[in-house]
Amino acid sequence: MQNHKAKLRCAIIGTGFWANYQIAAWLEIPGVQIVALYDRTKKKAEEVNEKFRLNATVYDDYSTLLKIENIDFVDIITDVDSHEMFTIMAAEKGLDVVCQKPMAANLEQADNMVATCKNAGVKFFIHENFRWQAPIRKLKNALDAGVIGKPFKARVSYCSAFPVFDNQSFLAMLDRFILMDIGSHVLDICRFLFGEFSSLYCLTQTVNPVIRGEDVANVLMKTTSGMHCYAEMSYASILEKEAFPQTLALIEGEKGSLHLTNDFELKVITRSGVIVSEIINPKMYNWLDPAYAVVHSSIVDCNVDILNGLRGGFCETTGADNLKTVDLVWKSYESAAAAKKITI
Ligand SMILES: NC(=O)c1ccc[n+]([C@@H]2O[C@H](COP(=O)([O-])OP(=O)(O)OC[C@H]3O[C@@H](n4cnc5c(N)ncnc54)[C@H](O)[C@@H]3O)[C@@H](O)[C@H]2O)c1
Known part of the structure; x- marks a missing residue:
């Protein structure tokens, strides 16, 4: 209604x-x-x-x-x-x-x-706002436009050495950490980009010795159409370029690849080389923290979509839809605990 x-x-x-x-x-x-x-x-x-x-x-x-x-x-x-x-x-x-x-x-x-x-x-x-981040929407548009043809494999990364426990010390006390906190976002982005998954295999680790839950999780999934997707998340990754709080992605298709890399650069690569390189900046608002602009900015677009749903129109992130993301998070824990592949 x-x-x-x-x-x-x-x-x-x-x-x-x-x-x-x-x-x-x-x-x-x-x-x-x-x-x-x-x-x-x-x-x-x-x-x-x-x-x-x-x-x-x-x-x-x-x-x-x-x-x-x-x-x-x-x-x-x-x-x-x-x-x-x-x-x-x-x-x-x-x-x-x-x-x-x-x-x-x-x-x-x-x-x-x-x-x-x-x-x-x-x-x-x-x-669930991460799928509303400007670079992620642009990546989805490029994927759907078919420039790289049918995708067969992808890596979606949220890896950082950001000292998240310094600001939010309670996170260190959680029995389950990165899959619940960041996995909820990252696995939802994977569903948004590639559709539903039929199986997964997950490994987790606790690298930081002072925390209870896992701060590293690697989830290898297969979509219902057979594509492979590797979702990696970590708060223990000391890398050449600190990406926090960006989600990066490399999608490989039969005609080329899409690379969403640091500082919101989206590259389209074919056999001719890099044919497009574009910086996808988030929209700035006066209340947002510039260091978190890509995340904060996406809240507005997420709210617009939810308001449409509240008014009786279509909304992407209904409870019923998000239940599939929650299921991926918990199937990942199940897989990590049993050290085995899980059918979804
Ligand atoms: N989408 C994102 O990117 C993002 C980022 C940060 C937090 N979050 C989510 O927002 C939610 C809140 O996180 P936060 O960082 O604001 O936490 P917070 O602890 O800073 O704030 C939670 C507030 O809720 C109140 N509260 C908690 N339990 C209550 C209860 N039972 N009765 C009454 N009041 C209660 C607390 O007093 C506190 O003021 C969490 O679900 C978190 O995952 C989302």
Whole structure:
């Protein structure tokens, strides 16, 4: 059903680090009004309310917010462990739900979230923004244009020595780290570029001695059409050129290759050599951190797509779609634990 209201009324659930970018991105597009904010630490919600001059009502009790506020959807930006609970409570009230990646702490919870929203007749979207990065969209366009013919193999890389644990020390305490955190993005990019996968084999490692979870994961996948895709991610890679937070890719096809390399350079290579070399810069906004521009900028495009979905149109990153990404993450853990190939 189409929703033609001039502005959809939104409550932001969780006002920590990432909410600051998500709210700024909502404010870039017409059609959404943030009318309520919730955080268990009320002061954080009050600070965000003031910072963005939202004039929203601030809550430290979610049930009260759901009871009092006249809203169209909630945007959940809390820790992964609470995503299921907040989604289900909103769905039971008949509200549409937008939820940050990773969808849930495990596959069972993710299944439950998708099923509950479906049964309640509410729309459910995952805010998965990496596939909306400008260089990734351009790469997909070039792939679909057929310049390199049918692709037979690809490498998608997110490898860096960025000291991620310095800023977010809690990441060092997680039993499962890089596949959940970055794998959610990288494996989703692989699905976006190449379609669905039929099998995978994964190896993980913990290189940094002071962390609990894995900081290196290598996933070798086969698409349903037989193409090979190698997704590599690492926070232990000391390389000639630090790429953080870029996702790089090399796609090989029967007529040539597409190379998305450092600093957003996209090269089209055929037997004649490099026939195109283009720099795909992300769109800049005054609120984004220039060091993270490619990531922050993609939030706006992701939100535009989700708003289209909330209004009853098409959206790429529905809960049902993202469940396939969550499945890849968990099948990767299963493969790494059993040291065997997993059929999807
Ligand atoms: N798309 C991206 O690129 C990206 C980047 C960073 C974070 N994220 C996602 O955003 C989400 C939040 O991450 P963050 O970095 O902002 O974390 P954060 O810890 O900085 O903020 C989370 C906020 O939620 C509140 N909160 C958590 N659990 C709660 C609960 N049970 N009840 C009430 N309030 C609660 C906390 O008080 C905090 O203010 C995560 O799902 C994370 O994966 C996405």
